[in-house]
Amino acid sequence: MNLYDRLAAQFPADRARPCFLLEGGQISYGELEAGAGRIAALLISKGVVPGDRVAVQTDKTPQAVMLYLATLKAGAVFLPLNTAYTASEVEYFLTDAEPALFVADAVALAAEASPLTPLPASVPRADEDLASIIYTSGTTGRSKGAMLTHGALYANATALHQAWGFTERDVLLHALPIFHVHGLFVALHCAFLSGAPMVWLAKYEDAPVLAGLAPSTVMMGVPTFYTRLLNNPGFTKDAAAHMRLFICGSAPLLESTFGEFEARTGQRILERYGMSEAVIITTNPLVGERIAGSVGYPLPGVALRIGGGEATGVIEIKGPSVFSGYWRMPDKTAEDFTADGYFMTGDVGRQDRDGRVWISGRAKDLIICGGYNVYPKEIELILDELPGVTESAVIGLPHPDFGEAVAAVVIGSGDEAAMIAGLREKLAAFKAPKRIFFVDDLPRNAMGKVQKNLLRQTYAGTFSG
Numbered sequence: 001m002n003l004y005d006r007l008a009a010q011f012p013a014d015r016a017r018p019c020f021l022l023e024g025g026q027i028s029y030g031e032l033e034a035g036a037g038r039i040a041a042l043l044i045s046k047g048v049v050p051g052d053r054v055a056v057q058t059d060k061t062p063q064a065v066m067l068y069l070a071t072l073k074a075g076a077v078f079l080p081l082n083t084a085y086t087a088s089e090v091e092y093f094l095t096d097a098e099p100a101l102f103v104a105d106a107v108a109l110a111a112e113a114s115p116l117t118p119l120p121a122s123v124p125r126a127d128e129d130l131a132s133i134i135y136t137s138g139t140t141g142r143s144k145g146a147m148l149t150h151g152a153l154y155a156n157a158t159a160l161h162q163a164w165g166f167t168e169r170d171v172l173l174h175a176l177p178i179f180h181v182h183g184l185f186v187a188l189h190c191a192f193l194s195g196a197p198m199v200w201l202a203k204y205e206d207a208p209v210l211a212g213l214a215p216s217t218v219m220m221g222v223p224t225f226y227t228r229l230l231n232n233p234g235f236t237k238d239a240a241a242h243m244r245l246f247i248c249g250s251a252p253l254l255e256s257t258f259g260e261f262e263a264r265t266g267q268r269i270l271e272r273y274g275m276s277e278a279v280i281i282t283t284n285p286l287v288g289e290r291i292a293g294s295v296g297y298p299l300p301g302v303a304l305r306i307g308g309g310e311a312t313g314v315i316e317i318k319g320p321s322v323f324s325g326y327w328r329m330p331d332k333t334a335e336d337f338t339a340d341g342y343f344m345t346g347d348v349g350r351q352d353r354d355g356r357v358w359i360s361g362r363a364k365d366l367i368i369c370g371g372y373n374v375y376p377k378e379i380e381l382i383l384d385e386l387p388g389v390t391e392s393a394v395i396g397l398p399h400p401d402f403g404e405a406v407a408a409v410v411i412g413s414g415d416e417a418a419m420i421a422g423l424r425e426k427l428a429a430f431k432a433p434k435r436i437f438f439v440d441d442l443p444r445n446a447m448g449k450v451q452k453n454l455l456r457q458t459y460a461g462t463f464s465g
């Protein structure tokens with residue numbers, strides 16, 4: 001069944017109920033449905049046929065959501081692009097994906113579709129038909145298009161809707177971008193399957209988010225949303241009182257943020273772990289203990305194991321929401337799956353006796369110093385506890401003797417030599433940073449992930465220059 005129909009089946013029976021709560025008004029579920037139907041008719045009239053890619057680089061608007069649903073309804077494949085991409089970056093995606101249509105302005109497209117009759121029935125799609133291609137951020141090598149099917153997206157959506165206890169009484173605060181799985185699939189699908197309204201914000205900004213908390217019950221965010229909220233004195237226990245759930249993911253949540261958040265609001269952030277290739281993989285429990293630093297348990301239906309037979313190693317997963325391969329990269333796809341069908345996520349972690357998963361970072365961020373493996377997270381956790389340190393990123397830099405040497409880039413200030421000496425008492429010599437650099441902020445991508453590849457470039461010559 002077409003994913004669109006499965007989502008629309010859960011829209012509220014009273015289609016006059018709001019879907020988007022906007023600053024100056026609202027848009028109902030009925031209007032969403034009609035808008036998606038008209039744009040679907042327009043896509044078909046422009047020659048889009050089932051399986052065609054529709055590439056989209058557009059502002060975050062309700063019309064962009066209508067376009068997403070319209071693409072599903074027309075049986076085409078939704079290909080969202082980060083609004084920060086430059087023309088030459090977009091050119092790569094267009095060449096690689098060969099879309100039938102590229103939409104740069106969803107509002108204009110919706111206006112063009114407004115005289116049309118909505119497409120009555122969706123184009124039939126099977127579970128294994130492609131619904132979307134999400135290009136990974138590609139910090140090493142070419143960006144790869146993760147192919148997600150109608151069945152995979154629906155399986156994840158229903159698992160999350162249930163795991164997080166969504167109902168029609170919820171109101172979701174939506175301040176995430178919609179070119180990434182988090183804001184696009186995780187957030188929208190939970191709202192749609194509940195027939196719930198969303199407080200719709202074009203992006204994260206303190207004042208509108210604070211105001212938006214009052215009518216909302218659930219917020220989904222990246223860690224930077226939570227640190228920014230905590231930096232705002234207006235964010236009080238009262239301001240969060242109407243909320244039943246704060247969900248966080250897309251990058252590691254610092255234990256200090258989790259702790260400060262609980263101290264301020266009395267609520268424990270629910271951290272979950274996911275990626276473009278599988279949407280959400282693990283989550284802390286809705287009912288039960290949410291532990292700082294752990295990303296919780298595998299979702300029902302997800303088989304998770306640690307590769308290599310070590311306690312800590314690359315996380316491997318299998319399950320109904322795992323992607324079906326990288327677009328036009330059969331060799332890369334084959335490389336990333338084991339013979340028995342597990343996807344090697346590239347994230348290093350461990351699973352404790354209770355089944356909880358703990359992530360220590362990306363495999364490619366692993367540092368090998370004089371032949372010894374160093375997991376950056378172990379050192380970051382210690383650094384983050386030091387007075388004067390807000391956040392840290394530990395990286396490996398080329399070193400003439402050791403191959404790689406450990407260095408730390410730290411938000412904060414302090415005496416470098418004294419700090420290194422202090423760390424040497426707690427850590428084996430090969431693990432202790434040989435240099436600590438103090439900065440005002442760390443480079444991050446749109447989802448708040450620290451870009452260690454940029455740090456490695458910046459400090460590349462430290463030991464070998």
Ligand code: AMP
Nearest residue numbers: 249250251252272273274275276347359
């Ligand atoms: P993306 O495909 O852009 O969504 O990036 C996925 C990657 O983000 C994962 O492979 C992890 O490395 C990272 N990630 C997502 N959620 C978490 C989390 N809760 N804790 C740590 N890393 C995370």
